[in-house]
Amino acid sequence: MNYIVEYTPCLSVIMGAFNIGRLAIFDQAMRSILDQTMRNFEFIICDDGSTDNTWEKLTELARLDDRVRLLRNNQNEGLAATLNRCLAVARGQFIARQDADDLSVPDRFQQELDFLRVNPEIAFVGSNVVLWDQYGDWGRRVFPEYPGPKDFLFSMPYVHGALMFRRNTLDIAGGYRVAKETRRAEDYDLLMRIYANGLRGANLQTELYRFCEDEAAMGRRKYRYRVDDVIIRWKGFSALGLLPGAFPYVLKPLVVGLIPRKLLRRLKARRIYKM
Numbered sequence: 001m002n003y004i005v006e007y008t009p010c011l012s013v014i015m016g017a018f019n020i021g022r023l024a025i026f027d028q029a030m031r032s033i034l035d036q037t038m039r040n041f042e043f044i045i046c047d048d049g050s051t052d053n054t055w056e057k058l059t060e061l062a063r064l065d066d067r068v069r070l071l072r073n074n075q076n077e078g079l080a081a082t083l084n085r086c087l088a089v090a091r092g093q094f095i096a097r098q099d100a101d102d103l104s105v106p107d108r109f110q111q112e113l114d115f116l117r118v119n120p121e122i123a124f125v126g127s128n129v130v131l132w133d134q135y136g137d138w139g140r141r142v143f144p145e146y147p148g149p150k151d152f153l154f155s156m157p158y159v160h161g162a163l164m165f166r167r168n169t170l171d172i173a174g175g176y177r178v179a180k181e182t183r184r185a186e187d188y189d190l191l192m193r194i195y196a197n198g199l200r201g202a203n204l205q206t207e208l209y210r211f212c213e214d215e216a217a218m219g220r221r222k223y224r225y226r227v228d229d230v231i232i233r234w235k236g237f238s239a240l241g242l243l244p245g246a247f248p249y250v251l252k253p254l255v256v257g258l259i260p261r262k263l264l265r266r267l268k269a270r271r272i273y274k275m
Helices: 026-034 054-064 079-089 108-118 167-173 186-196 223-239 252-256 261-269
Strands: 011-017 041-048 068-073 094-097 124-133 136-141 164-166 201-212
Touching: 011 079, 011 108, 041 054, 041 079, 054 068, 068 079, 079 186, 094 108, 094 167, 108 124, 108 164, 108 201, 136 201, 164 167, 167 186, 186 201, 186 223, 223 252
Parallel strands: 011 041, 011 094, 041 068, 124 201
Antiparallel strands: 094 164, 124 136, 124 164
16 A cells, blocks of 8 residues: 655745746845755745746746745735735745845754744744845844844834744734735734734844845835834834833834935944945
């Protein structure tokens, strides 16, 4: 009698993809995941209604590596809804993120997984990051090792793409919240809801993630998205018990949006270590 043994990966890596097929970094970004020193994972990618050759590129990727699992939205749903689709089919006890234009160092997954296994009180983990653009590496961001609720006041103390979660952490939070105000800040919203449930995260104090950020464009953001940020901050800070004292920080996105871009880039650069 032949028995079929179902393979259950330890880790599920989830990614939303929208019109990434012609990104110069596409192949390198995918290889930075598939060439990890840790091999026991599935890589779930959901094409969020792309209108270019993204689906064809992803199909070819899946043909070459059976760890790749593909989903496809009929229309663009946004990152929160797309990642929830990935979570719905994920089989791993741990969930890792990466964005399609970023890179992970070869042992990122192993380091994050080892940390979570020996620190059961930590719900998710990220790391410091290297900043890069088309001209190469230009800076690094260092985050608090063990951020507390007040570390969310000024900005998010994590990089979303660098995170690895325990699966039950995302279940407790109810996954990503799909709403108008989360269309550009689904990560900020999610992590504050995780903290509001009494859970905590950590950042490894080494650079395991290379985050694509154009130095010249740093600080640009449409004002309507800043209004969304205010709504997210109000809800998140309320859930964290930081109001009314933190009310000035609720309005921070609107104030920052009034600062001239050149000055804003200068102010943001103070939080970045130049390379």
